[in-house]
Amino acid sequence: MADEPTAKPPTVAFLGPPGSFTHKAALNYFANPSAHELVAETTIEAVVTAVEQGTTTFGVVPFENSSAGSVQPTLDRLLLSARTFPGRIHIIDQYYLPIHQCLLARDDLLTLADVTQVYSHPMGFSQCSQWLLQHLPHAERVEVTSTSKAAELAALNPGTVAIGSQATTQLYKVRVWLPNIEDQSDNVTRFFVLHQSPGRPTAEDRTYLYFTLDHSKPGSLCQALDAFRVGHLNLSKIDTRPSHLQPWHFYFMVECDGHYSQARVKAVVAALQSVCEKVGVLGSYSSLWRLT
Numbered sequence: 001m002a003d004e005p006t007a008k009p010p011t012v013a014f015l016g017p018p019g020s021f022t023h024k025a026a027l028n029y030f031a032n033p034s035a036h037e038l039v040a041e042t043t044i045e046a047v048v049t050a051v052e053q054g055t056t057t058f059g060v061v062p063f064e065n066s067s068a069g070s071v072q073p074t075l076d077r078l079l080l081s082a083r084t085f086p087g088r089i090h091i092i093d094q095y096y097l098p099i100h101q102c103l104l105a106r107d108d109l110l111t112l113a114d115v116t117q118v119y120s121h122p123m124g125f126s127q128c129s130q131w132l133l134q135h136l137p138h139a140e141r142v143e144v145t146s147t148s149k150a151a152e153l154a155a156l157n158p159g160t161v162a163i164g165s166q167a168t169t170q171l172y173k174v175r176v177w178l179p180n181i182e183d184q185s186d187n188v189t190r191f192f193v194l195h196q197s198p199g200r201p202t203a204e205d206r207t208y209l210y211f212t213l214d215h216s217k218p219g220s221l222c223q224a225l226d227a228f229r230v231g232h233l234n235l236s237k238i239d240t241r242p243s244h245l246q247p248w249h250f251y252f253m254v255e256c257d258g259h260y261s262q263a264r265v266k267a268v269v270a271a272l273q274s275v276c277e278k279v280g281v282l283g284s285y286s287s288l289w290r291l292t
């Protein structure tokens with residue numbers, strides 16, 4: 001008798017290659033390894049595309065870091081998705097991961113003076129900028145798509161090092177030369193979990209949304225922000241990103257209290273719609289700090 005086809009587990013796309021901090025966040029969040037298949041993508045944009053096109057069930061992307069700020073490729077790609085395919089992608093949860101950066105090197109590199117190039121993700125460089133100025137001012141910085149890609153390259157190229165996670169030492173031929181080189185020891189990155197269906201309300205939620213307005217009208221931003229004051233929704237984050245529609249035109253990306261399914265959030269979104277050119281909701285998720 002032919003074997004029954006076994007149901008494939010849900011897939012989770014993450015910024016790869018394996019050994020990135022996003023990989024660690026995905027492993028921690030989807031803690032039961034046999035219930036999910038983790039799939040490495042080469043860029044943050046590719047993770048979002050996979051969720052958008054339904055080739056993966058979930059996606060995990062870095063959103064912001066406590067010392068380096070917002071992860072702009074994530075903001076821009078989420079914005080593009082919301083504008084091109086409104087409602088296709090939802091942020092359904094957040095996850096916080098402490099980030100400890102290591103200087104990673106091959107076994108044959110013995111003094112810092114011999115380092116010619118340092119590979120890392122732009123956020124890795126930003127989190128270690130003081131350390132780099134002090135210890136490797138002479139080395140060229142080469143930005144790559146992730147800290148695990150950096151480790152992979154440092155393993156292959158003599159004279160180079162990487163800034164990244166200790167986890168890469170089990171995957172690539174690099175060792176931890178120096179641990180904890182981040183400028184702030186309480187360095188934390190917040191990640192978003194993406195899915196095609198919205199998340200259910202919990203006891204305390206936050207909503208991430210965007211709007212744009214007439215930049216030539218005095219007080220238009222004030223009017224938009226006033227909708228949150230009137231609706232008693234606290235704001236926890238605000239960014240501006242270029243709209244790419246015309247020069248010097250921006251989208252505002254805002255995180256506020258509440259779940260989009262609640263009347264109080266819907267009322268604020270309706271108020272925004274009456275004063276803004278465009279408004280969109282990117283998702284609602286628990287405001288709980290889940291940290292390991």
Ligand SMILES: O=C(O)C(=O)C[C@]1(C(=O)O)C=C[C@@H](O)C=C1
Nearest residue numbers: 020021022062121123146147189
């Ligand atoms: O390069 C990685 O390892 C990533 O997972 C990306 C990323 C980021 O974009 O912030 C994630 C966590 C750290 O803040 C550094 C880099």
